[in-house]
Amino acid sequence: MAATLESKTAIVTGASSGIGAATCHELADGGANVVLAARSEDRLSDLAADLEADHGVEALAVPTDVREESDVDALLEAAVDRFGGIDVLVNNAGLARGSDVESMTTEAYETMQETNVDGVFYASRAALPHLREREGHLVFVASFAGRHPRPANPVYAATKWWVRGFAKSLAAQVGDDDIGITIVNPAEVRSEFGAADGESFAERFEEGEVSEPEEVAQAIRFAASREGSSISELDINRRDKFADTFH
Numbered sequence: 001m002a003a004t005l006e007s008k009t010a011i012v013t014g015a016s017s018g019i020g021a022a023t024c025h026e027l028a029d030g031g032a033n034v035v036l037a038a039r040s041e042d043r044l045s046d047l048a049a050d051l052e053a054d055h056g057v058e059a060l061a062v063p064t065d066v067r068e069e070s071d072v073d074a075l076l077e078a079a080v081d082r083f084g085g086i087d088v089l090v091n092n093a094g095l096a097r098g099s100d101v102e103s104m105t106t107e108a109y110e111t112m113q114e115t116n117v118d119g120v121f122y123a124s125r126a127a128l129p130h131l132r133e134r135e136g137h138l139v140f141v142a143s144f145a146g147r148h149p150r151p152a153n154p155v156y157a158a159t160k161w162w163v164r165g166f167a168k169s170l171a172a173q174v175g176d177d178d179i180g181i182t183i184v185n186p187a188e189v190r191s192e193f194g195a196a197d198g199e200s201f202a203e204r205f206e207e208g209e210v211s212e213p214e215e216v217a218q219a220i221r222f223a224a225s226r227e228g229s230s231i232s233e234l235d236i237n238r239r240d241k242f243a244d245t246f247h
Helices: 018-029 041-055 069-083 106-134 154-177 213-224 241-246
Strands: 009-013 033-038 059-063 088-091 137-141 180-186 233-236
Touching: 009 018, 009 069, 009 106, 018 033, 018 041, 018 088, 018 213, 033 041, 033 069, 041 059, 059 069, 069 106, 088 106, 088 213, 106 137, 106 154, 137 154, 137 213, 154 180, 180 213, 213 233
Parallel strands: 009 033, 009 088, 033 059, 088 137, 137 180, 180 233
Antiparallel strands: none
């Protein structure tokens, strides 16, 4: 039986492409109204129209830079004004810039920190009172890189370790409030991720080599639709990931 989110309201950050866009479709397929947040207004508007046409739900596009506290506060206000509250927040917005620590610019470092750490904090803080009212769910898209030491881009990895630590500690803080918290850890996903530094994962990997955005989105839908329980953590890896990584 497919997980249902009938008449719920979900916010998805980083919604304009990849895991975020796929998650919007999955949640809408489950019956949720979806609030789409990202910087690309044109993409958000097109996706919102597709969600309404394909799934018969309501979709609200709210251009948002999660690095800006005021943008995030405005996002939550718009969602609550439109739908009366929220049931799910998917903290999906994230990026990687550069890789080698010695050559990484301060700008690249700060951009990752502001997006992957500050943005997650701003959105979680703003959403918690509303999730408490509806015994909702907070889903964090972390990473395989946030579970295991990785030579590729230690700064990106460290931001995802922070996301996992924050999410687990937050779960301990708000568990008595009936707020479900789930961490989803994808390994490589065929998406536009990595494009800022050249080759994206969609270009690097052939279909079937690594996970697709839809697989991660299905896990998020499963977690977000739990009633009275929460899935603590889900890892999504290609089957040979550990063999390849730890030989």
